[in-house]
Amino acid sequence: MPLTKDMQVVVGIATSGRPAILAELVRQLTHQTVRPTRIIISYAKPEDIAAIPQTLREMASVEFVTGHMGLPAQRNVILDRLDDEDIVLFFDDDFFPHPTYIARIIEAFHDNPNILGVTGNVLADGAKGPGLSIEEADRLNTNAGTSSVSKVEDAPNTYGCNMAFRCAAVKRLGARFDERLPLYAWYEDIDFSRSLLPHGRIVKAHGAQGVHLGNKTGKGSGLRLGYSQIINCIYLARKGTYPWSHAVKSAGRHLVINALKSLSPEPYIDRKGRLFGNLIGLGDLLKNRITPERAATLHSKKKAS
Incomplete structure (x- = not known):
């Protein structure tokens, strides 16, 4: 169904261990050219939201929810709180959108009634390196060009740090984040x-721009991530949401x-932990034990991204 340009957008943020960054993100969301109707923050521990002052909570129309820890579970809590909004927009707690981001997302959905999901244009992704600062994100957003504002192209999936969906379609299809993918998860956005995708288009809106800090706090061990890098791919391929060729x-x-x-190894990545997790995952594959939730039971002494 086509949507009007005055559609309601709810921003959902699952957070863990980044209180100061989260508070700054909420502050910046109040400066969007089109402000969200509501901001729903799903947190694991009280200290996760402690840095957001009461005045900002009221100004930004923030609603707090809590539940089981883990990205898919925390996002499902957000889905459970949707009301009559038109669009649900998920941000990582360290993704800083350009001030026009929400306006560009609305344009994409309004101009293309067959679109069900939209992901934006990541100007820089600190997840691929040591991470970016808030100041760097602000600079990149300030200097961002607008030549590709109207460009929308089909995409195979959304990128979890910034992705928006039609609420009506999510509800009608009963779409949920798979809670068998535990903790910080891996490829839950693809799933x-x-x-x-069988019911409508998934696209990338180049005009919806932002910066992903890729902050290293709040992440789990390299061992657990390495295990998920192997097992989650095969699990999703068996499930049918990820092509086998891509999974392998x-x-x-x-x-x-x-x-x-x-x-x-890079100083900011536990490569040996990831490799060891990969090997444990391969061992489970040989035993035909495809259990992504096992990642939560693996333990290592060192914590890194």
């Missing part, structure tokens, strides 16, 4: 968005990268 390539690529880089 969720591709479950909608993804698992193999991460195994090779972690093996090579563990010889001279």
Whole structure:
């Protein structure tokens, strides 16, 4: 169904361990050219939201919810609180959108009634390096061009740090984040968005711009992530939301990268932990034990991204 330009947008943020960054994100959301109707923050511990002052909570129409810890579970709590809004927009707690981000998302949905999901244009992704600061994100957003504002192109899936969906379609199809993908999860965004793909378009809106800090706090161990890099791909391929060709390539690529880089690892990544997790995952594959939730039971002494 087509949506009007005055559609209601609810922003959902699942957060853990980044109180100061979260508070700044909420503050910046109040400066969007089109402000969200509501902001729903799903948190794991009280200290996760302690840095948001009461005045900002009221100004930004923030609603707090809590439940089981883990990204898919926390996002499902947000889905459970949707009312009559038109669009649900998920941000990572360290994604800083350009001031026109929500306006561009609304334009994409309004101009294309067959779109069910939209992901934006990440100007810089600190997840691929040591991470970015809020100041760097502000600079990049300030200097961002607008030449591709109207460009929308089909995408195979959304990127979890910034993704929006039609609430009516999510409710009608009963779409949920898979809670068998535990903790920080891995490819839960692919699974969720591709479950909608048979029913409508998933696109990238180049005009909806922002910066992903890729902050390293609030992440789990490299061991657990390494396990998920192998098992989650195969689990989702069996489930049917991730092509087998992509799953095998993804698992193999991460195994090779972690093996090579563990010889001279980056200071901000637990490469050896990831490699060990990869090997445990391969062992489970040989035993035909495809249990992504096992990642939550693995323990290592060192914590890194």
